[in-house]
Amino acid sequence: MVVKFLVRACAVSVLFLALVSSQCAVADEHDGIADRVGDGDPVAGEAKSKAELCQGCHGEQGNSSGAEYPRLAGQYADYIMKQFRDFRSGARQHHVMNAVAGSIKDEDLADIAAYFASRDRVRSQQKKSNEIAEKLFVNGDMKRTIMACASCHGTAGQGSYVGSESFPAIAGQHKLYLREQLLKWRALERKNSPGGVMNLVAKSLRDEEIEALADYISGM
Ligand code: HEC
Ligand code: HEC
Structure with missing residues (x-):
């Protein structure tokens, strides 16, 4: 089933996307917790995400209750980091996150992202x-x-x-x-x-x- 979807994504990508087509050879989707968490240290990330106030808006475990604050729990760490860098560079615009993103060092970000990625998302x-x-x-x-x-x-x-x-x-x-x-x-x-x-x-x-x-x- 998964392979079928990937094949479809790849077929589509030939038409539209250089990006995904570069991945077509790799049809083994893997979704272990290690892929989600990446290289950061989730234990250090818990303390850092508290100190840097991420938890204040995104929730203690990344399961925010306010609907304008996206849930980060169970998200891929590298997606979290990419968004953060995009806010920092201005490639993604949001008045709050553009300001927040300026002040965090990359190594702290990897830990923070790993922490949120390691939490289960409330469904x-x-x-x-x-x-x-x-x-x-x-x-x-x-x-x-x-x-x-x-x-x-x-x-x-x-x-x-x-x-x-x-x-x-x-x-x-x-x-x-x-x-x-x-x-x-x-x-x-x-x-x-x-x-x-x-x-x-x-x-x-x-x-x-x-x-x-x-x-x-x-x-x-
Ligand atoms: C060919 C791959 C592809 C398909 C098909 C696709 N998406 Fe996406 N989507 C992405 C990628 C990649 C991102 C992350 C973009 C980035 O880096 O900002 C994304 C991001 C998103 C986001 C933002 C997530 C967030 O946390 O901010 C939403 C919502 C979304 N997609 C919904 C959809 C919906 C609904 C559909 C179907 C109608 C869809 N996508 C189809 C690749 C895809
Ligand atoms: C004052 C509230 C606030 C604080 C503090 C805050 N955020 Fe955010 N964050 C937001 C809002 C609001 C959005 C949604 C932006 C949008 O709508 O595009 C967001 C979006 C994000 C996203 C994109 C999520 C997605 O699904 O695409 C990431 C990643 C993120 N924040 C990480 C962090 C991290 C890491 C910290 C701590 C260093 C942090 N945020 C601190 C309010 C906050």
Whole structure:
């Protein structure tokens, strides 16, 4: 199943993406905890993420309760680090995180990212069924260059790690945050995905589809 999705992602990538095509040879998706946590030290990261106030907004274990603060628990450490560096360079814009990101050293960041990555993400008890979202998630709609979310984000939205590249976990993320990000990708207000892939995916999503996807994925 996983291989099928990867093959599909690769076929799509031949058309659209230099990035993913470089990974096509590697069809063995692996998702051990080591891939998630990376090289940092989660124990040191716990103290550092507290001292640097990350926990104040993102939650003690990375399971924030405020819907505008993305959950970092169970996220890939290298995705966390990439976003952080993108906030620092301005490649990703957000007034709070652009300010926060300036002050943390890279070695501390690796530990902090490892800590959040090692935590389990709290999942909603209530699975949401939604036909529109489910179809897009599993099959996409290639007529509109909407590639299946599952092919990169994993069949359960848990993210995936292919070669040395990670695709972020999105399942169990706050609905409001998911909706905001999809709207930003569509409006080209967020442009930091490799090869612009998320801008392409979101380009022709309709408002009601974004709403449906955000609702569905938050309940996964
Ligand atoms: C004052 C609140 C606040 C603090 C403190 C804070 N963050 Fe954030 N963080 C946010 C908000 C809000 C966002 C969502 C930005 C957006 O909507 O684009 C965010 C986004 C992020 C993201 C992107 C997540 C994703 O799924 O793409 C990462 C990674 C992150 N923060 C890491 C950190 C780390 C590490 C620290 C501590 C050094 C930290 N943040 C401290 C508010 C905060
Ligand atoms: C070809 C691979 C690919 C496909 C298909 C894809 N994504 Fe993504 N997506 C990515 C990558 C890579 C990122 C991380 C971009 C970055 O580095 O900022 C991402 C990021 C995201 C984010 C932001 C996560 C966060 O924490 O901020 C959301 C939300 C998202 N994708 C939703 C979707 C949805 C919904 C679909 C299906 C309609 C989809 N994606 C299809 C590759 C993909």
